[in-house]
Amino acid sequence: MVLSVKKRKLKSIAGETVEGFNVFKSSKQLAPAVDKEKEKVEDGPSKAKKELNKQIERDAVFRKKYNIHVSGANVPSPLRTFVELSSRFGCESYLLRNLAEHGYKEPTPIQRQAIPVLLSDRECFACAPTGSGKTLAFLCPMLMKLKSLSDNVSLNDQCASKDGIRAVILCPTRELATQTTRECKKLAKGNKFQIKLMKKELRENAVDDFRAGKTWVLIATDVIARGMDFKGVNCVINYDFPNSGAAYIHRI
The missing domain is CATH 1.20.5 (Single alpha-helices involved in coiled-coils or other helix-helix interfaces)
Incomplete structure (x- = not known):
């Protein structure tokens, strides 16, 4: 009887655990x-x-599926819908509302890829046919960035940089510049962005001031040499060598 009790005790001890480990487990x-x-x-x-x-x-x-070709490392995922502007990049409701009001329902291929790249602070060189939506592809990120900057800038900084230019869009033709300005104003509706078009009159005013002697130094491209003559010019500085002999003659 004594031996059987001892054996039972040993078995019970063997089954006990100490600090989470079984005593006799291998x-x-x-x-x-x-x-x-x-x-x-x-x-x-x-x-x-x-x-x-x-x-x-x-x-x-x-x-x-949309015939989008990309190169580079870690290219951001393309947009499926314009709603992702809000879910992925925190776009405010005014821009989505303006897109809907002007009939932008689905992004075009260039917009699907260029917008996420630009909003990720990456450099982007995009090439697409005429009428493919390239203007909207860079206007959307630009307006979103400008809004973000204006929200994060303090009141003192805003006062200090009241007259500063935040973004410049360069267009090859006057017609395209006018069209881009019109589209930008449509998308920026509801915000206090100052969107201006640099017109031909500004160039003419600069030329008139130079002729009248109000401006002493005129800095310009070869466009200013097309049929324009100025009396009393004592010095012409060529920043680089002209592409042709005719251009050189017009400059001097």
Whole structure:
């Protein structure tokens, strides 16, 4: 009777655990638990990597569908809809409202890729046919950035930089400049952005002031040499060598 009681006590002691470990379990029995802990630790990064690879594959399929070709590293995912401007980049409601009012329902291919790239503070060189929506592709990020800057600038900074220019858009023709100004005003409706078009009159005023002697130094491109003569000019400085002999003659 005594021996059987002692054996029972030994069995009960063997089944007890101390500080989370079984007293008489072998290392082989503990190995599966350790492996499970390693799997949990490695599970997070591996899941994130798999999800990233899936996203890259989805983006590649989407770009192929809309004939979008990109180059560079870590190119941002293209836009599926204009709603993503708010969900991904925090676009304010005024811009989405203006887009809807003027009939912009779905982004064009150039807009789908160029807008996320520009909003990610990346350099972007975009090429697309006429009428593909390139103007909107750079106006949207520009207006969103300007709004973000104006919200983050303090009152003192705003007063100090009241007359400063925040953005400049260069256009090759007068017609395109007029069109871009019109589109920019449409999208900026509801904000106090000062959008101005530099017209031909400004150039003519500068020329008139130079002729009248109000301006002593005139800095210009070769455009100013087309049929314009000024009396009393004592010095002409060529910043670089002209492309042709005719251009050189017009300059001097």
